[in-house]
Amino acid sequence: MIQTKQRDVILAVLREAGRPLTREEILAEGRLKLPRLGSATVDRTIRELGDNFRLIGVHFPGQPRRYELPAESEHPHFICRVCERVYDLPISMRLPQIRAPKGFHISGGEVIYSGTCPDCEGKVRKG
Ligand SMILES: [Zn+2]
Numbered sequence: 001m002i003q004t005k006q007r008d009v010i011l012a013v014l015r016e017a018g019r020p021l022t023r024e025e026i027l028a029e030g031r032l033k034l035p036r037l038g039s040a041t042v043d044r045t046i047r048e049l050g051d052n053f054r055l056i057g058v059h060f061p062g063q064p065r066r067y068e069l070p071a072e073s074e075h076p077h078f079i080c081r082v083c084e085r086v087y088d089l090p091i092s093m094r095l096p097q098i099r100a101p102k103g104f105h106i107s108g109g110e111v112i113y114s115g116t117c118p119d120c121e122g123k124v125r126k127g
Pocket of ligand 1: 083
């Protein structure tokens, strides 16, 4: 049974970040709020929240799995090619409907844009 306090901290971290976070990012941010937050607790909490659909896993090829809170609407993600952080783009969009080729069962899809995030764009501009 996971302690409410720890679960609340993890949910708060994700809410405040406003972008999908890796477990390491969740752990680091969580420890700022709750210094004794343990690595195993974070893993267990992520799993439990996922099972209850209070947390969504975001997984892009070649990237560590990240987690975010369920969004109100479908939205594209953005990956920064400099810092590799993943952002939610606050744009509502629908995935195009496609007809699955024979033998394929499609259970989900993602739209991912890439480029430079505002933080890195500033650094690039300043040189
Ligand atoms: Zn960046």
